Amino acid sequence: MGSVAGDQVLCVLADTLLQKNWMLTTAESCTGGAIAKACTDLAGSSAWFERGFVTYSNEAKQDMLGVPAAILAEYGAVSEAVTAAMATGALLHSRAQVAVSVSGIAGPGGGTITKPVGMVCFGWAAQDGKVRTTTQYFQGDREAVRYQAVQYALQGxxxxLAD
Structure with a gap:
């Protein structure tokens, strides 16, 4: 997927958020703020992008987003349980109406049999209480995994917003 496709997604996302009068917040781990950067690269994004949290450590996830230590201990940072908590925490700690979160293993190291390099968990939460999570397995090097994660997060x- 090239940058043109990514730009189209962002433009549609921006228009949709503006129509709903909603703001977006991000809670990122393995993408290191790349989702927030993609959003703020678009001129006028201050009308629909509220804030971004880069919570790389477990402590940051707990301190900034209120992710319970018990969930981190039971499931690990790279899990749908944690991305659900990250997304809902981002909503609670911002003035946004919709949130996206991401936690994964971008590589080249850090992978295991059960959580291989390229595994990325996503969470989305909206002010109406709707929460969604999913896990994707991306191919490629660290940069490729992170790029695909950003695109997938924005599509999500x-x-x-469509549902």
Whole structure:
């Protein structure tokens, strides 16, 4: 997927958020703020992008987003349980109406049999209480995994808004 496709998704996302009068917040781990950067690269994004949290450590997930230590201990940072808590926490700690979260293993190291490099968990939450999660397995190097995660995260926000 090239940048043109990514730009189209962002433009549609921006228009949809503006029509709903909603703001977006992000809670990112393995993408390191790349979702927030993609959003704020678009001129006029201050009308629909509220804030971004980069919570790389477990402590940051707990301190900034209120992710319970018990969930981190039971499931690990790379899990749908944690991305659900990250997304809902981002909503609670912002003025946004919709949130996206991501936690994964971008590589090249850090993978295991059960959580291989390229595994990325996503969470989306909306002010109406709707929460969605999913896990994807991306191919490629660290940069490729992170790029695909950003695109997938943004597509997921659009799907949340459409439903």
């Amino acid at each position: 926000v659009l799907q949340m």
